[in-house]
Amino acid sequence: MLAIYPGSFDPITLGHLDVIERGVKMFEQVVVAVLYNPEKKAVFSVEKRIEQIRWCTQHLPNVEVDSFVGLTVEYAKLRQANVLLRGLRVLSDFEKELQMAHTNKTLWSGIETVFLATNKEYSFLSSSVVKEIARFGGSVTHLVPENVASDLHLYYS
Template structure:
């Protein structure tokens, strides 16, 4: 069984992330969506909330697992017996950072490859941070996030139900 791990903070998950997950599940027998507990980023949602928001969007896809993790992603890959790390690339500006991470991960464990997938072009500009910044002032960016994330952001930012 070929297993891939898609790591990220997913704070919150966007339709771009979901697009990458769906692309990955057609390549790998199993995809593990690994939610980083990385507290240094000061996330809006707890790891448990992020895991639940993701799971709610992956119902009926038995080849996808969602879990929270601490530590190095290559160590999780080893524990999970994964053959690859899945990374989303939206624009050229992502490449340098992703390339450095891929090289460090290869240095730490050369048995784990890094696979880059691009989301659908309608999501190229989408990021969790941009969604949160826009949501501070308005809740109209519904096409960038799943409905459960829209509801969760509305609760966090105190937007009225619409």
């Protein structure tokens, strides 16, 4: 079974990587799908985010990295995937993600959402937090893969 793990991943964090590594144990293949959202000002281009994710998931043979524009359910249909993989950190994530799962189900009855609770050491972690720390010169090496930490350091120097 194929699962889609959609997100902006700007940048990918160790929390995201944790969900990917656990997801590949549950599904035959996981597609990490980078959403291009023209409404958001991203630090890294979609191409750079794909490169970063490929680098830090190269040890996982059943992971593919791709990008898409538009509705996640339309991308899932295109890929013939019936499962969306999502990570949950805190209660507010659950409320937002549950609403999104219900909305996706109204758009396509063939889609299911599987939620994975992030490990507690990543419960505070978000891409926004990482960018904030990096912007002010703090170390993010304990929050993101090493290639991403290097890219952030270059971006903010």
